[in-house]
Amino acid sequence: MAYRLKDYLYNDKLTKEQNILMDRLYKLRMSGMAEAFEKQLLEPNTGLEPFEVRFAAIVNQEWDQRESKKFKRLMKKATLKYPAADLDSSIYDPERQLNTHVIELLAKCDWIDEPNNLLMTGGAGAGKTHIACALCITAMHQNRTVKYIRANTLLKESDHAGQEGTYFEYSNEMAAYDLMVIDDFGLMDLDIEKCRDLFEIIESRDCRKATIIISQIPVSGWYQLFGDSTYADACLSRMTSKSYRLEFPGRDRRITNSN
The missing domain is CATH 3.40.50.300 (P-loop containing nucleotide triphosphate hydrolases)
Structure with a gap:
């Protein structure tokens, strides 16, 4: 099944350059990074944190989102009798x-x-x-x-x-x-x-x-x-x-x- 690109809606609170960058992230199929980046841009206190911390948060959100989607695909194909089972x-x-x-x-x-x-x-x-x-x-x-x-x-x-x-x-x-x-x-x-x-x-x-x-x-x-x-x-x-x-x-x- 072809991948459907998630539409990006122009955000009036961001600059033109920031909106262009956001749009490109979505077109690169990095919606997790885009969402985290947008959140940082709109947070006035983001600059208090080091660049590495902010960049790690952006990358980790993309990683977690992809892993979550991958797990859901695996779970759907697995057809488990107890999909919520754990070793408690x-x-x-x-x-x-x-x-x-x-x-x-x-x-x-x-x-x-x-x-x-x-x-x-x-x-x-x-x-x-x-x-x-x-x-x-x-x-x-x-x-x-x-x-x-x-x-x-x-x-x-x-x-x-x-x-x-x-x-x-x-x-x-x-x-x-x-x-x-x-x-x-x-x-x-x-x-x-x-x-x-x-x-x-x-x-x-x-x-x-x-x-x-x-x-x-x-x-x-x-x-x-x-x-x-x-x-x-x-x-x-x-x-x-x-x-x-x-x-x-x-x-x-x-x-x-x-x-």
């Missing part, structure tokens, strides 16, 4: 029995660049998806691309793309995300066609991009989900061979929070 103090609640040291290390996002997978398992309502979304948000703040999707939806979209003749494009899109979250793994039917689709997606990311797989079923039981042993071996090898683990042994927080 609740992860240290003893009842949750979480390995907080591992969570703190994961929050640094180095594992995404390795790349490595993360397998998150535990009962329903234990907070797996919430923490996964919090890790995704941390990754996006570091300018990484993210995609959250339920396993059943992933397979349906993959099947639809195959019927529409756009499977190659869809597969490439799924393979390109720096971090992909496949939620509710195990709550789907895996016939031979879906096994093949899942394998192709997992294979396209193997050793190239990081993937989080969330499941209520222990990793030891994943083999039984596949209707074909060949695809089971192939998929599980790629999912688990280079993967970190995060267990959620705590009880259902939905029930706890409702009481």
Whole structure:
């Protein structure tokens, strides 16, 4: 989509030369700098501060504005289930029995660049998806691309793309995300066609991009989900061979929070 230039309206409180400079900043797509510069021009006490301080404020506003826009674009594409998730103090609640040291290390996002997978398992309502979304948000703040999707939806979209003749494009899109979250793994039917689709997606990311797989079923039981042993071996090898683990042994927080 083409970039739409923000219109600059002539300000009678500024000189002709200042208005020309403001207009040029907008045409250079530096609206953040322009707004900060205009604010300084209209502030009578601005001259009390050193030039470096004033210039830093102008540059920082442009930087922050661009980073904010970039983050919003990443967030829109990520389709997170919990877009406001964060790693708050609740992860240290003893009842949750979480390995907080591992969570703190994961929050640094180095594992995404390795790349490595993360397998998150535990009962329903234990907070797996919430923490996964919090890790995704941390990754996006570091300018990484993210995609959250339920396993059943992933397979349906993959099947639809195959019927529409756009499977190659869809597969490439799924393979390109720096971090992909496949939620509710195990709550789907895996016939031979879906096994093949899942394998192709997992294979396209193997050793190239990081993937989080969330499941209520222990990793030891994943083999039984596949209707074909060949695809089971192939998929599980790629999912688990280079993967970190995060267990959620705590009880259902939905029930706890409702009481």
